[in-house]
Amino acid sequence: MNGANDFIKSIKKNSTGISADGALIWIETDPIAIVDACDACIGKGGAFDSAFAYPSSNGKDWTVAYLFRVPKLENIAIVWSHAKQFYSISGKIPAAMWDERKMAETSGIRFFGLSDTRPIVIHPESYNLLKGKVSASLPKKQKELYKTDYAFRGTEKEGEFEIPVGPVHAGIIEPGHFRFHVTGEEINKMEVRLSYLHKGIEKILVGKPLDKAFPIIEQISGDESVANSVAYAQAVEMALGIAVPKRAESVRLLLLELERIYSHLADIGGMAMDVGFYAVSARFAALREEVMRLNEGVFSNRFLRNIISIGGAEETASAEEIAALVNDMRSISEELSRIEDLALTSSTFLDRVFLAGRVSKEAAKELSLVGPAARAAGVSCDARKHLPYGAYKTNKVIEHMAENGDVLSRLLVKINEIRESVRLIDAEIAKRVKGPISANIDNKLRNAKSGLIGVGICEAARGSSTFFLRTGKNGTIDVLLIRTSSFRNWRALEKAVMTNIVPDFPLINKSFNLSYSGADL
Amino acid sequence: MREFLAFFEKPKSDIISVDSESQQIRELAAFLKKRPRSLFSRSIAVRMIDCGSSNDVEIEEGLANAPQVDCERFGIHFVASPRHADVLIASGPVSINMKTALEKTYAAMPRPKAVVAVGDGACTGGLFKDSDYVFRSGRVDEIVPVDVKVKGNPPSSYAIVLGILKAGAAISKKR
Numbered sequence: 001m002n003g004a005n006d007f008i009k010s011i012k013k014n015s016t017g018i019s020a021d022g023a024l025i026w027i028e029t030d031p032i033a034i035v036d037a038c039d040a041c042i043g044k045g046g047a048f049d050s051a052f053a054y055p056s057s058n059g060k061d062w063t064v065a066y067l068f069r070v071p072k073l074e075n076i077a078i079v080w081s082h083a084k085q086f087y088s089i090s091g092k093i094p095a096a097m098w099d100e101r102k103m104a105e106t107s108g109i110r111f112f113g114l115s116d117t118r119p120i121v122i123h124p125e126s127y128n129l130l131k132g133k134v135s136a137s138l139p140k141k142q143k144e145l146y147k148t149d150y151a152f153r154g155t156e157k158e159g160e161f162e163i164p165v166g167p168v169h170a171g172i173i174e175p176g177h178f179r180f181h182v183t184g185e186e187i188n189k190m191e192v193r194l195s196y197l198h199k200g201i202e203k204i205l206v207g208k209p210l211d212k213a214f215p216i217i218e219q220i221s222g223d224e225s226v227a228n229s230v231a232y233a234q235a236v237e238m239a240l241g242i243a244v245p246k247r248a249e250s251v252r253l254l255l256l257e258l259e260r261i262y263s264h265l266a267d268i269g270g271m272a273m274d275v276g277f278y279a280v281s282a283r284f285a286a287l288r289e290e291v292m293r294l295n296e297g298v299f300s301n302r303f304l305r306n307i308i309s310i311g312g313a314e315e316t317a318s319a320e321e322i323a324a325l326v327n328d329m330r331s332i333s334e335e336l337s338r339i340e341d342l343a344l345t346s347s348t349f350l351d352r353v354f355l356a357g358r359v360s361k362e363a364a365k366e367l368s369l370v371g372p373a374a375r376a377a378g379v380s381c382d383a384r385k386h387l388p389y390g391a392y393k394t395n396k397v398i399e400h401m402a403e404n405g406d407v408l409s410r411l412l413v414k415i416n417e418i419r420e421s422v423r424l425i426d427a428e429i430a431k432r433v434k435g436p437i438s439a440n441i442d443n444k445l446r447n448a449k450s451g452l453i454g455v456g457i458c459e460a461a462r463g464s465s466t467f468f469l470r471t472g473k474n475g476t477i478d479v480l481l482i483r484t485s486s487f488r489n490w491r492a493l494e495k496a497v498m499t500n501i502v503p504d505f506p507l508i509n510k511s512f513n514l515s516y517s518g519a520d521l
Numbered sequence: 522m523r524e525f526l527a528f529f530e531k532p533k534s535d536i537i538s539v540d541s542e543s544q545q546i547r548e549l550a551a552f553l554k555k556r557p558r559s560l561f562s563r564s565i566a567v568r569m570i571d572c573g574s575s576n577d578v579e580i581e582e583g584l585a586n587a588p589q590v591d592c593e594r595f596g597i598h599f600v601a602s603p604r605h606a607d608v609l610i611a612s613g614p615v616s617i618n619m620k621t622a623l624e625k626t627y628a629a630m631p632r633p634k635a636v637v638a639v640g641d642g643a644c645t646g647g648l649f650k651d652s653d654y655v656f657r658s659g660r661v662d663e664i665v666p667v668d669v670k671v672k673g674n675p676p677s678s679y680a681i682v683l684g685i686l687k688a689g690a691a692i693s694k695k696r
Binding site for chain 1: 542569570571572573574575576577578579580582583584586587588589590599601602603614616617618619620621622626648649651652653654655656659675677
């Protein structure tokens with residue numbers, strides 16, 4: 001832990017107390033020094049991950065915690081402070097803007113210097129539909145937020161038009177609103193407005209027993225069911241100090257990679273669909289349906305749900321069924337190669353995807369993007385590699401990168417990641433891990449103390465998701481705060497569409513394929 | 522007395538509940554065998570709206586277009602605008618932020634029309650019926666009349682196709 005000491009030493013001058021407990025580095029600061037401490041974390045190679053606000057244990061204040069991934073230490077640094085008012089860090093770290101807006105709205109904390117204070121979770125026009133007890137419990141200052149209509153950024157130049165799109169879009173897709181500013185065909189600016197699907201997941205989880213939360217966690221985003229469940233399970237396991245058996249880790253890896261495969265197949269097929277290349281998109285759709293059926297055949301659920309549990313996984317697939325996966329993986333990668341040839345030798349297809357929807361490396365770093373979106377722009381950020389967990393500690397992941405940050409780069413990264421997933425599944429099956437699939441957790445759950453904190457990070461298909469947990473009495477959830485990969489990446493879309501034409505928007509949107517439900521919670 | 526009558530007038534919705542996928546395929550086949558020829562039995566324009574589901578229902582709706590299921594062979598095609606649609610398929614639970622959008626989408630559809638509630642959230646409110654951020658209990662039929670309910674978390678593509686075909690039959694009766 002020599003590196004950790006260096007890291008701590010360099011941040012020490014901004015903090016009032018530092019503790020490191022193996023997996024987390026806690027950096028306590030004054031509310032005033034929080035900006036400098038966060039800046040120092042970025043300067044020391046940390047990447048902004050997420051920000052959470054929860055009631056302090058003293059019952060009066062709010063605790064605000066900024067999480068940074070520190071790849072060189074394989075560790076997470078948490079800068080935290082408790083007060084009622086804070087200084088906003090989003091002036092120095094623009095990635096934190098949406099996080100701070102959300103914290104300001106949901107907790108009523110005031111952030112000095114936060115340039116955008118528009119509500120992000122509840123829409124002012126639907127505020128009067130809130131159930132009575134919630135709107136009555138809101139402080140007066142927060143009610144003010146919902147009195148005025150949501151102010152979109154207006155047009156600036158002469159001859160500029162606004163195109164409002166959504167929430168109900170043309171395709172089979174979730175709801176979100178996009179406001180384009182165009183002169184002619186070219187997009188000058190685009191603003192995303194989400195939260196149409198906000199159903200209060202973080203609120204409804206409060207008070208639930210720790211082991212009964214999975215059905216709700218799986219509703220965060222259907223095609224990230226496994227990744228979110230694993231991230232949650234890891235948060236609980238860290239908080240309660242549960243060791244996961246090797247075989248459970250192995251099954252988790254298989255599930256995570258299968259999920260990545262079917263998720264990426266949908267993205268690539270969707271990109272072909274949006275440029276009108278139906279021969280390719282139909283074959284991707286067929287391949288994806290095959291993988292979904294494989295999921296059901298082996299693990300009894302098309303979305304791989306109801307398998308992950310705290311301390312391990314459920315026994316759903318026999319050893320023979322899992323061993324037979326190798327053949328399925330071979331046929332998947334063969335079919336993938338055939339379709340890939342079909343797509344990447346078509347000059348009209350390449351013409352549409354090459355240099356469309358670019359996100360520069362600087363922008364990707366500034367917005368602290370995660371997942372294939374960041375890797376396509378040349379930013380290394382794979383949680384499986386930088387913060388290895390479970391079976392990824394022994395299976396080294398090769399991170400596939402690209403430079404351009406355009407639609408083609410994201411497409412190639414995703415194709416390569418499917419291959420990497422196939423390789424990982426093959427390698428893991430070859431190990432034939434044996435033993436129990438679940439740790440005995442009944443005792444630990446029943447005797448869980450309140451106030452324990454756990455952080456779970458898991459790389460989903462769209463990037464790493466972070467779960468922040470504080471336990472309550474008798475093994476319940478007191479606070480569970482969630483930052484999904486989609487929430488972090490949505491703002492990249494605003495950057496990517498600049499100077500592109502409006503008809504390319506569906507293609508660019510599909511190349512990110514972010515989850516609306518995952519961002520709205 | 523009026524309340525008594527209202528009970529009978531209340532539109533009854535057809536419920537398709539989840540079982541195994543093979544069961545749903547059998548049910549779909551049985552329905553196709555005996556379905557009567559009518560205006561909406563072989564060409565149904567469908568508009569989907571997601572009012573609060575996780576994207577699982579949308580994935581299954583998308584996979585209804587995949588070559589294995591291929592809903593177009595039953596005359597079902599997804600259209601871009603509610604103004605072109607005969608059937609609305611809504612997934613839920615209906616969040617407060619989507620309530621107005623659902624009302625407007627339904628109002629924009631030409632008559633006669635039918636609604637299918639897809640997924641446990643849309644049919645019953647599911648896990649979120651007590652949440653403060655869904656409209657009342659989150660059921661779609663609290664906002665627009667529902668003709669067919671397809672239960673499941675999520676229901677399979679076959680069940681969704683069956684739900685849409687049953688909704689087509691329901692419109693024919695409304696004319």
